[in-house]
Amino acid sequence: MTVKNHFPASETELFDAGGGLTRRVGAYADNAMIVEVHFEKGANFAPHHHPHEQITYVISGRFEFTIGDKTYVVGPGDSLYKQPNVVHGATCLEAGTLLDVFTPHREDFL
Template sequence: MFYTLPENLEWIEVAPGNRRAVLSERPELMLVAFRFEEGGISPLHSHPNSQVSYVAEGTFDVTIDGETVRLGPGSSFIVAPHLVHGVVAVTQGLLIDTFNPRRDDFLRKQ
C-alpha cells in the first residue's frame, strides 16, 4: 500500500536520502511526513519533544536509547523526550511522525 500525500507539500532535505514535509501543526502538536530513499538515515539525535512514529511504507532499523529493532509497515514506536534515537531506511519508506509540543525548528526555512 502506498500513501497519497498532498501534492503541494514543501519538502525539505534533512540529510542525503531523507526529506520531510510538515502536514499540520499547532503549538501543542505537529504531524510530519519523512520520505526516505533506501539507505537514507535520520542520524542519532535527541530533542525535548515527545514523538510517536508510524511506519507507513518500507522497512527501518530504529534505534532508541541504544537498542535497535527492525520495523515494517504498520509498526509504530514512541520516543520519550531527550532519548537519543535515529533510523536507517533498509528499503525506501515513509514515516509519519507526531511531536508534542510542535517542533518549531521544523517551521523555519532551511
C-alpha cells in the same frame, strides 16, 4: 498562534533534509505536529535527541531504529515511541515513508 484547521499537501513543500531524506510538515498547533518523512534506501538519520515526545508510524518500507540502548527492525503498520531527550536514530533498509507526530510542535521544522 492562530488556529489553522486545514493543511492541504498541495500548499506545502517537500523539504530536502539531505542524505536521502525529505519531509513535509502537515497539520500543527502549539502542542502537536505531524510530519511525513520519505527515506531513500540506505539513508541514515544520525542519533540525536530533542525535548519533544515523538511517535513514529511506518507507512511503507523497512527501517532499523535505535532508541536508547535498544534496536528494532520495523515495517508497515509498526509504530514507535520516543520519550523526550532519549537518543534515537534510524537507518532505512528499504525505501519508505514514516509519519512522525511531535508534541509540542517542532519550531525548527517551520
